Amino acid sequence: MRRNWLLNIQLIAIFGLVIFLYSFTSKRNEQRKISKPKIEFLNAESPFVTHEMVNNLLKEKFGGASTIKKENLDLKSIEQTLNKHSLIEDSEVYVSVDGKLKTVVKQKSPIARVFNNNTSFYIDYEGGKMPLSTNFSARVPLVYGQIDTAKNKGFVSLLQMIYNDDFLKKNIIGMQIQEDGSIIMKNRNYGYDIIFGRTIHMERKFNNYKAFFQKAVQDTLIGSYKSINLKFTTQVVCTKE
The missing domain is CATH 3.40.50.10960 (Rossmann fold)
Structure with a gap:
């Protein structure tokens, strides 16, 4: 009986530790700043828009991707900002598991x-x-x-x-x-x-x-x-x- 009681306490303690570590990791992950964005152009054979231009758009709107915390990241807002550019037809923005901001840009044809x-x-x-x-x-x-x-x-x-x-x-x-x-x-x-x-x-x-x-x-x-x-x-x- 005592042995089962101790086992239950150990399981509860392990479970609590797992929850704490998960919450701590998630919190730190949310507070991490986004690394420099990786930009991909679907129609790269017609380079109307450059990597520098996309980076400048991010800086003007958000102060640059490297200053944005993951918890404050609004992917839809970034896409809307890029899509307003007169040479961009559409864009898709997402964050990879390693915290990199990735942007796929389709230029107008x-x-x-x-x-x-x-x-x-x-x-x-x-x-x-x-x-x-x-x-x-x-x-x-x-x-x-x-x-x-x-x-x-x-x-x-x-x-x-x-x-x-x-x-x-x-x-x-x-x-x-x-x-x-x-x-x-x-x-x-x-x-x-x-x-x-x-x-x-x-x-x-x-x-x-x-x-x-x-x-x-x-x-x-x-x-x-x-x-x-x-x-x-x-x-x-x-x-x-």
Whole structure:
């Protein structure tokens, strides 16, 4: 009986010690300051945003990650701060088991660069206005002309189609938006105008252009054309020099 009583006291003491150590460790863990953040970019091939820029955002908002105690860390607030940046599309922030603040940043993806008088900016994949970056310049089609048209859904869909197609992305380098909303495009390697027309039947027009281009290159006649008219969806009308 006495032996069982002593055993119970020992178990209670051990259990109490475990609880104390756990609480003490948890308290110290909460009071630990977060180490320097580790930053990862999902689309690192287009470095519009740098590690230094992300660190500076943290310093401006929180005084730097190294001054933040784990118990005071608000991951959602950090994400919201980063997501307000004009070059960042989304971010995910979390703390690893070893106390390191890790930040995964997805930058915005430009699909065109607009020139309007003395100003210039990108259009991102969602159709929003995206400022230029001093760190990196994207190779995207240059857009001139009636810039208000660049904001409509049809034109953004056109840019998305070019961006998502390897052939078009490589070959279409610029476009002029006319007063009536029609579009004239330029090819990277040849001087002819691509008269695209309005943003209707876009997939059919691009398919017609690809078929024309493949045949014209094989016939070695492509350099003699002045314009390629895609407005008539049943045929491609070419004008020579």
